[in-house]
Each structure stands twice: as C-alpha cells, then as structure tokens.
Amino acid sequence: MSLEKHYLALDFGAESARAILGTFADEHLEISEEYRFLTGANLVPTMYPEKVKPNLESDLSLQWDFIRLWEEAKNAIKKVAKEKNIPLSGIGIDTWGVDFGLLDRDGSLIGNPFNYRDSRSIGMMEEAFKRVPKEKIFEYTGIQFTRINSLYHLLSLVINKSPALEIAATFLTIPDLFNYFFTGKAVSEFTIATTTQCYDPHKQDWSTELLDGLGIPRRIFPKIVMPGTIVGPMRTSVAEELGVNVPVIAVACHDTGSAAAAVPAEGHNFVWISSGTWSVVGTNSPEPVINKSSFTNNFSNEGGLEGTFRFLKNVMGLWIVQECRRQWHEDGNEYSYTELTKMAKDAPALVSFIDPDYKKFLRPGKMVNRVQEYCQQTGQPVPREVGEITRAVLEGLALKYRWVIERLEEMIGHKLDTIHIIGGGTKNTLLSQFTADACGKTVITGPVEATAVGNLIVQAIAKGDISSWKEGRSIICNSFEILTFNPGDQKPWNKAYQSLRELMGK
The missing domain is CATH 3.30.420.40 (ATPase, nucleotide binding domain)
Structure with missing residues (x-):
C-alpha cells in the first residue's frame, strides 16, 4: 500500500469513548486520537416505587444514554471527515459486550439500553437453571456463567412480563445498534453475538433450543454477519446531516475481539490478556472448547476472526x-x-x-x-x-491471572510460553511486572491501543487495502512500541x- 488510506475506529469503553484515526501507508499504521467523550451509565427512575421487585435494589435502573452516545459518535465523524476534510475509507465501531437495545416493528428504539451491572439480572441464572439445566446451557453455548450476560437480562424481561419485550421486533447489541442507526441495516456481528450466551457455536446461529426453553422470543434475533462485512453505506438522512457518506464496516465489534486481533504474535502457543475495565485472559482456538473441564472451570468460547474462537475467562480487571x-x-x-x-x-x-x-x-x-x-x-x-x-x-x-492460565494449560494439554498483554492496562507497567513475577512467564505488552488497532486492521482488510492478517500483524510490529517484562524472584x-x-x- 503506497497511497495513504484513512479509517476511523470508534472505540467505546465503559468509562469513555475515543475516535481513533488510522492512516495506512508503506506498511505502517499511524494512529491519532481525534475525539474523546465520557460514556458512563446513569441511574434513572424506571418504575413506580411500589413496583420494585424483591430482587431489585431500588426503583432506579442503571442505563446507557444511547442517544447522547449516538450524537457524540456523529460529532466525532464530523470533526474528522468534515472539519478536517480527511477522506475516510470506512468507519468501524466496537464496544463492550452483552448489553443490548430493542427495536419495535417500525425500527424505533424502545427505551435506553440497560447496563450489564443493573440489578434486574440478580437471581436470573438460578431461574434459568430451573427451566434449562446449567450443563445444557453450557453445551448449547460454551459461554462462561455470569449474571451480566444478555441471556439473563432477557430472561428478566420474560419473567416480569416486560411491555418492552412484548412489542420488540429486533434485538441488537450496542455496536450492532450503532451500525443500525448509521446504515438502517439490522444485523448482528459474530464476535459480539457470541458474548450474549444466546449463540450456538455448533449450529453457527442463535440457539433456538435454549431461547425456546427460556421463553425468549426467537423472532427478535437478526441475521449474523462475520467480522469484515461491509454493513452498508450510511442512511441518506445521516449522510446529509454529516456531509459525508462513509462505508460502515462490521469489525470485530466486541472490543476484546478487536483487541485480541491486534496481538503481535503468530501461532497459538501464547496467552493474551486484554487489560482494561475487565481483564480477559485467553488463547486462540480454531474450534470451541466445550467439555466437562471448561464447564467446571467456567470458561468461555467467544467468537474471533475468520470463524475462530477465543477460549477465555473474564476477570474483574481494573x-x-x-x-x-x-x-x-x-x-x-x-x-x-x-x-x-x-x-x-x-x-x-x-x-x-x-x-x-x-x-x-x-x-x-x-x-x-x-x-x-x-x-x-x-x-x-x-x-x-x-x-x-x-x-x-x-x-x-496478577495472582488470579496465574490461576486462569494454569486452568487454560490443563484444558488444552500444553504449556503456553508467553503472555501478551494488550489494551489500556499496559500503561500500568507495575501490573505487567507483577504478572510476570506471579506467573513465572515472560510478559510482552503492546500495542496500548490494541482495540482500535484491531478495529482499523479489519476495516483495511475488508476494503482490500491489506491483503491478509499476516500482513496486518507485520504492520502492527512495524508501527508500535512493544515492551518485555521478565519474571523475578518466584x-x-x-x-x-x-x-x-x-x-x-x-
């Protein structure tokens, strides 16, 4: 690639979101933060005080102000494409997992999306196991059990006879919802779909048996597309408002999926840790690992690039x-x-x-x-x-990372030599050294902006400006600082x- 090509990554985190401009030229990627804004969820009244259920903490719910986030996303694009007059070849959006919005039959958003930490999912795992055995849920999905999963928030809507669910026509995770707002196309990207615990990796589609067993209407789940799919051009109305019409690309829309894609390593003999609000500890696998050991250890099989899986465990993190x-x-x-x-x-x-x-x-x-x-x-x-x-x-x-890595090694049957830490948590060099010391393994950190970098690489491959992931990893190694931490006294x-x-x- 000799001519400069520009792409914009909109990377949404639980604390803040950034618009990262990526410029590709001569086997090199240069990134710059062009726009930043806060994202945090808000406590808002969502019911009459006398309607509070026993499992809820109050009549307040933790929700995302999605319309504000949507306006900020448009502001970011306007600043780069219109005010700075930078010709964008594409935009890609990644966010945290599991949270979702519901559209009615006309395509209108039904209320603000709830935050995964909201109390409405308290007790819902136990309710789910009454309807479908826990072992069967894992057999269907291969996903770690935690009450934050979309599955249990949806079940709370079923149990409480939610009016929102009754009129819902389409379920969209947060990045899918952004893509829909921009393009008018309602689809679900593979990596983010797998975080919901509603996806069956055996069938490569939504788990109809599980959804039926819990009474969750299967009609609301959209078509699943793979990372690198060009969702479409912008809606005419949005393009006219922004003054530009940029292709919207479904990247690895789960932020950890994009981050894992930016690990500057070949093969499978390494552990990666996506370090941020959550610490996600995993390794890459061509197939999901769904067996008694992964069930007992409560590990997860989330989607990766090119149909692969990230065999991982979520740790609470920073x-x-x-x-x-x-x-x-x-x-x-x-x-x-x-x-x-x-x-x-x-x-x-x-x-x-x-x-x-x-x-x-x-x-x-x-x-x-x-x-x-x-x-x-x-x-x-x-x-x-x-x-x-x-x-x-x-x-x-650091000590919990060691526990997770030892379980990983037991389940895949061999040692993993090196730990790659990616994401914003790499700025904490003390934690990186603690991890090397606790695990007795060499730790390699970087790139810091792994999520945005993975997002940008997927976009460039989708548009044909990069030929393959092999070339993408070479560009990453040429472009970003990589640090090494060796273990000390064990x-x-x-x-x-x-x-x-x-x-x-x-």
Whole structure:
C-alpha cells in the first residue's frame, strides 16, 4: 500500500469513548486520537416505587444514554471527515459486550439500553437453571456463567412480563445498534453475538433450543454477519446531516475481539490478556472448547476472526481500581492513575491481596470499603493507605491471572510460553511486572491501543487495502512500541498464590 488510506475506529469503553484515526501507508499504521467523550451509565427512575421487585435494589435502573452516545459518535465523524476534510475509507465501531437495545416493528428504539451491572439480572441464572439445566446451557453455548450476560437480562424481561419485550421486533447489541442507526441495516456481528450466551457455536446461529426453553422470543434475533462485512453505506438522512457518506464496516465489534486481533504474535502457543475495565485472559482456538473441564472451570468460547474462537475467562480487571479512585475523588482526594501506581509500588509487597472476582466487587460504589472488608473477612491485614489498597488489587489481579492460565494449560494439554498483554492496562507497567513475577512467564505488552488497532486492521482488510492478517500483524510490529517484562524472584509469589487458592476456596 503506497497511497495513504484513512479509517476511523470508534472505540467505546465503559468509562469513555475515543475516535481513533488510522492512516495506512508503506506498511505502517499511524494512529491519532481525534475525539474523546465520557460514556458512563446513569441511574434513572424506571418504575413506580411500589413496583420494585424483591430482587431489585431500588426503583432506579442503571442505563446507557444511547442517544447522547449516538450524537457524540456523529460529532466525532464530523470533526474528522468534515472539519478536517480527511477522506475516510470506512468507519468501524466496537464496544463492550452483552448489553443490548430493542427495536419495535417500525425500527424505533424502545427505551435506553440497560447496563450489564443493573440489578434486574440478580437471581436470573438460578431461574434459568430451573427451566434449562446449567450443563445444557453450557453445551448449547460454551459461554462462561455470569449474571451480566444478555441471556439473563432477557430472561428478566420474560419473567416480569416486560411491555418492552412484548412489542420488540429486533434485538441488537450496542455496536450492532450503532451500525443500525448509521446504515438502517439490522444485523448482528459474530464476535459480539457470541458474548450474549444466546449463540450456538455448533449450529453457527442463535440457539433456538435454549431461547425456546427460556421463553425468549426467537423472532427478535437478526441475521449474523462475520467480522469484515461491509454493513452498508450510511442512511441518506445521516449522510446529509454529516456531509459525508462513509462505508460502515462490521469489525470485530466486541472490543476484546478487536483487541485480541491486534496481538503481535503468530501461532497459538501464547496467552493474551486484554487489560482494561475487565481483564480477559485467553488463547486462540480454531474450534470451541466445550467439555466437562471448561464447564467446571467456567470458561468461555467467544467468537474471533475468520470463524475462530477465543477460549477465555473474564476477570474483574481494573474496574476495581477505577471505582476506588472514584471513591477517593468523592472524598476530596484526586489521584491520577500514575500516582496510584507509584504509591502501590512503594507499598509493602504481598501483605494483603484480593480475589478480584469476589461477587461484591461487581457493583459500583464504595469499592475502597469492599476491598478492606474482603481482607478483614479473609483474615488478612486490612490495608489502610491508598498505596496499600491499590497494591492489594494489582497483586490480586496478577495472582488470579496465574490461576486462569494454569486452568487454560490443563484444558488444552500444553504449556503456553508467553503472555501478551494488550489494551489500556499496559500503561500500568507495575501490573505487567507483577504478572510476570506471579506467573513465572515472560510478559510482552503492546500495542496500548490494541482495540482500535484491531478495529482499523479489519476495516483495511475488508476494503482490500491489506491483503491478509499476516500482513496486518507485520504492520502492527512495524508501527508500535512493544515492551518485555521478565519474571523475578518466584518464591514470595508462589507462597502468595497458594494463599489465594485457599481464599478462593472459602
């Protein structure tokens, strides 16, 4: 590729979203952040106070202001394509998984999408197992059990006889909803569809047996398309508003799918960790791994590129640090992530640490108190200082990564030599070193903007500007800084790991 080609990645995260411009030329990719805005969900009244069900925490629900996000997405495109007059060859949108919106028969959005942390899914896994055995659900889908999955939010609508579900004609995950708003085409991209726990990888389609068993109407589920599909040109009305008409491409629309695509490694003998609000720990597989071991260990098979699968487990991630930081801010103490990392580095090592997947860490609010309560309840010294609390979280994450990787290695039958960490969490070099130390493996980090990079590469392949993923990985290696972390003294980490395993058993 000699001539410059420009693509725009709209990368939505739980805290913020960015518009990343990618310019390809001479086997090199240059990226720049052109626009950023906050995305956070809001607590809004959604029912009469007397209508609150026993499983709900209040008459407030955690929802995404989708119309505001849609307006911001358009602003980002206008800034790049119209104000800067940059000719875009395509745009691609990736977001977090599982959340969704519902359209009525005319194609109108029925209310704001709920956030996956909303309390409406509390108790829904147990309700699902009454209708379809847990083992059967895993056999159908191969997806990790967690109440955040779309399946349990849909079941809550069924059980509560939701008026929204009664009039719904189409189910669209968040990136699919953006693609629909831009193009008028209602389809579901493969990688994001698999996160819902409604997809059957054996049939390569929605799991009609599971949906029927739970009473979820199969009529609402749209056609599934593969990453790299050009969804279409923009709606005429949108193109006229923006002053440009850019092809909309279904990338690996699940942000972790795009991030995993940007790992600068060949073959399958490595682990990747997509590090951000969530830590997703996995390896690539040509086929889903659905058996007794993956069921027992609660692992997931999510879609990847070219019909492959990401065999993985979701770990709570840096969400816990984000929420601690928010609480400190509310208490009048403003710390940057750099400051928190420095204080953690200076704190005593391996005194107290958490299991990041402890259930009380899922919900927002008062996270500092929850970390302290966890340490107290598990018989550990209670961290008091900011650095001690942050270090307890980071060390717990590194130790949990080791547990997940050891389970991965057991299930695939061989050792995985190297850990590739990608995404925004790579900026935390202390966590990268902790991971090398805890796991006893070399850690390679980068690119930092892995999700946007994977998004851009898929777009360029879809338009024929890159010939293959082999060329794409070569471009990534030529374009971005890659750092290496070697493991240090294993003895204290081995002792701490045994302690974590005991804590997980409590």
